Amino acid sequence: MARIDITVSEVGPRDGLQSIDRVVDLETKKAWIAAEAAAGVPEIEVGSFVNYKLLPQMADTAELVAFACGIDGLTIAALVPNARGAEAALAAGAHKISIPVSASETHSLKNVRRTHAQMIEEVRAIRALVDAKPEGERPYFEAGIATAFGCTIEGHVPLDTVTRLAEELIAAGAEEVGLSDTTGYANPRMIRDRIRAVHRTVGADKLTGVHLHNTRGLGLANAAAALEEGITTLDSSLGGLGGCPFAPGASGNIVTEDLVFMLEAMGLKTGIDLDHLMQVRELLMAGIPDEPIYGFLPDAGLPLGWSDERPDAA
Amino acid sequence: MARIDITVSEVGPRDGLQSIDRVVDLETKKAWIAAEAAAGVPEIEVGSFVNYKLLPQMADTAELVAFACGIDGLTIAALVPNARGAEAALAAGAHKISIPVSASETHSLKNVRRTHAQMIEEVRAIRALVDAKPEGERPYFEAGIATAFGCTIEGHVPLDTVTRLAEELIAAGAEEVGLSDTTGYANPRMIRDRIRAVHRTVGADKLTGVHLHNTRGLGLANAAAALEEGITTLDSSLGGLGGCPFAPGASGNIVTEDLVFMLEAMGLKTGIDLDHLMQVRELLMAGIPDEPIYGFLPDAGLPLGWSDERPDAA
Numbered sequence: 001m002a003r004i005d006i007t008v009s010e011v012g013p014r015d016g017l018q019s020i021d022r023v024v025d026l027e028t029k030k031a032w033i034a035a036e037a038a039a040g041v042p043e044i045e046v047g048s049f050v051n052y053k054l055l056p057q058m059a060d061t062a063e064l065v066a067f068a069c070g071i072d073g074l075t076i077a078a079l080v081p082n083a084r085g086a087e088a089a090l091a092a093g094a095h096k097i098s099i100p101v102s103a104s105e106t107h108s109l110k111n112v113r114r115t116h117a118q119m120i121e122e123v124r125a126i127r128a129l130v131d132a133k134p135e136g137e138r139p140y141f142e143a144g145i146a147t148a149f150g151c152t153i154e155g156h157v158p159l160d161t162v163t164r165l166a167e168e169l170i171a172a173g174a175e176e177v178g179l180s181d182t183t184g185y186a187n188p189r190m191i192r193d194r195i196r197a198v199h200r201t202v203g204a205d206k207l208t209g210v211h212l213h214n215t216r217g218l219g220l221a222n223a224a225a226a227l228e229e230g231i232t233t234l235d236s237s238l239g240g241l242g243g244c245p246f247a248p249g250a251s252g253n254i255v256t257e258d259l260v261f262m263l264e265a266m267g268l269k270t271g272i273d274l275d276h277l278m279q280v281r282e283l284l285m286a287g288i289p290d291e292p293i294y295g296f297l298p299d300a301g302l303p304l305g306w307s308d309e310r311p312d313a314a
Numbered sequence: 315m316a317r318i319d320i321t322v323s324e325v326g327p328r329d330g331l332q333s334i335d336r337v338v339d340l341e342t343k344k345a346w347i348a349a350e351a352a353a354g355v356p357e358i359e360v361g362s363f364v365n366y367k368l369l370p371q372m373a374d375t376a377e378l379v380a381f382a383c384g385i386d387g388l389t390i391a392a393l394v395p396n397a398r399g400a401e402a403a404l405a406a407g408a409h410k411i412s413i414p415v416s417a418s419e420t421h422s423l424k425n426v427r428r429t430h431a432q433m434i435e436e437v438r439a440i441r442a443l444v445d446a447k448p449e450g451e452r453p454y455f456e457a458g459i460a461t462a463f464g465c466t467i468e469g470h471v472p473l474d475t476v477t478r479l480a481e482e483l484i485a486a487g488a489e490e491v492g493l494s495d496t497t498g499y500a501n502p503r504m505i506r507d508r509i510r511a512v513h514r515t516v517g518a519d520k521l522t523g524v525h526l527h528n529t530r531g532l533g534l535a536n537a538a539a540a541l542e543e544g545i546t547t548l549d550s551s552l553g554g555l556g557g558c559p560f561a562p563g564a565s566g567n568i569v570t571e572d573l574v575f576m577l578e579a580m581g582l583k584t585g586i587d588l589d590h591l592m593q594v595r596e597l598l599m600a601g602i603p604d605e606p607i608y609g610f611l612p613d614a615g616l617p618l619g620w621s622d623e624r625p626d627a628a
Contacts, residue, residue, distance in 0.1 A: 150617055150618070150619075151618070152617075152618055154618075155617070155618040155619025156619045183617070184614060185617045187576055187579035187580050188576070188580060189580040189581060190579070215610065215614045216572065216610050216611050216614050217569070217572040217575075217576075217610030217611065218572075218610075220531060220534065221535040221537070221538040221576060223535070224502040224535040224538060224539060228542075255531070258532075261530060261531075261532075262501055262502070262531075262532055262535060265503075265504070265532075266501050266502060266504075267503060295531070296528070296529065296530050296532075297531065300498060300529045300530050303464055303469070303497070303499045304464070304465070304466055304467075304469040305464075305469025305470045
């Protein structure tokens with residue numbers, strides 16, 4: 001397998017699709033996942049084990065996990081909001097499960113009707129479920145700290161709320177925490193400061209990934225800042241799917257195409273073939289027509305001489 | 315005057331307007347410049363002293379310089395393609411003049427029909443013109459190295475072409491060089507590497523500003539990288555005016571609103587009031603209707619609690 005410096009984790013089938021009203025059929029999702037894996041994307045969050053009455057877009061997550069398990073070399077991630085969801089994810093065979101825990105307790109109460117203490121209990125329960133599996137069948141279990149850079153309800157989220165939560169999540173049995181800029185409030189300085197603080201608190205090996213949104217256009221600047229702090233996994237969404245349709249510029253996740261371009265241009269290997277990835281974008285647009293799709297690179301194209309050696313760009 | 319950490323230099327009236335077909339009337343330009351200065355923008359490139367037959371959009375540059383000279387505290391910059399343009403800029407009373415010199419000689423020949431050697435002669439001639447003015451009336455004279463990160467005709471532009479050109483431009487009498495990502499080919503690593511190399515060659519005080527485009531979405535990531543290398547002046551264009559109308563995502567200059575947001579969010583003072591700047595955007599849209607305008611912040615709005623103290627974001 002080719003060298004990979006930075007893992008780009010595609011979250012479009014989960015975060016992108018759960019942000020749009022439309023329910024995309026299983027075959028379209030399968031084709032998308034298979035095509036991205038074929039383009040070299042090493043990890044895909046295929047769905048969320050939520051209450052399907054609330055999020056019908058995610059009703060086929062178990063089938064998607066089972067399908068994706070047939071793709072050689074792909075890490076299959078799934079979101080789980082609680083222990084019940086984790087149970088389903090374990091049964092389906094996900095390689096990696098992630099529970100979002102909001103640093104803003106107000107946001108947590110509004111979103112999942114649970115306090116921090118209750119969420120920590122869920123993490124403990126999930127740890128027990130994971131440990132009950134035979135070794136070798138246990139998924140990697142992480143907790144994503146949502147609203148880690150600010151909250152649309154609380155506004156400023158104090159840094160020590162984030163570091164304390166990180167500590168509690170690790171103590172409760174998460175193998176790792178991630179930092180999520182759910183609201184697009186982060187900036188490069190805050191990214192560096194908060195990653196450093198969490199690294200100091202729980203250790204650098206316990207925070208290796210961030211989940212960024214491009215709401216205010218700083219997504220890639222924040223990603224570049226995260227790289228400087230040693231982050232090695234970055235979430236993104238093909239075509240920025242799920243960006244707010246009412247505010248064309250206020251997109252959701254950072255765009256996979258642009259992120260991969262930035263990383264590869266910086267000489268960081270992602271294992272992803274950009275030309276191939278652009279074709280997957282076409283497939284996505286055909287499969288989910290009328291849904292707005294974002295990204296700068298697809299409009300501008302690759303720089304002249306892209307495939308040549310780039311002696312001092314790399 | 316308020317503390318300014320980073321100078322945001324508005325180039326929309328020059329780079330934005332010269333990129334669109336429409337010729338905007340003098341009064342609209344005056345209102346725009348006055349409004350941006352009132353919002354706290356410390357420096358504005360009001361136009362270019364070019365051949366007005368080729369660029370009728372710039373025909374009123376001398377009048378704009380004269381008008382802007384009446385605005386207290388504003389630094390008035392103008393682009394000059396050659397010594398003849400510099401003569402006009404000096405007569406008009408610009409505070410700062412900038413000659414673009416393309417690192418790609420092919421681009422230089424195509425753009426201004428001059429070799430590097432011929433451009434160096436122009437710089438020498440401009441130096442003589444500046445020196446002929448009485449002390450205290452001399453504008454600041456810089457040379458902007460265009461295509462410093464790659465060229466749409468030559469592709470890769472070797473780093474030593476850039477450092478050698480920087481050295482020659484300073485030797486010929488430019489007080490400073492700037493690096494311009496004319497083509498949107500730069501990435502954060504390249505930005506850092508090339509700024510460092512030029513700093514090593516001519517001294518850090520001889521390169522304090524960069525001119526970035528957002529063609530492939532990396533504009534703000536590149537700006538943040540430039541800050542890390544000690545850059546203190548960043549060019550940008552209100553609403554990203556002048557972005558390619560055929561490729562909505564492939565905009566031109568980085569967007570002033572988004573740049574100022576990033577800087578202020580990072581705790582770097584720009585002297586610019588963001589709410590006020592958003593009103594100038596409205597004015598621009600009203601003054602130049604039908605012209606596409608970009609930016610993420612205007613769609614998403616400022617984060618909740620923006621005007622409060624931001625203890626660890628600053």
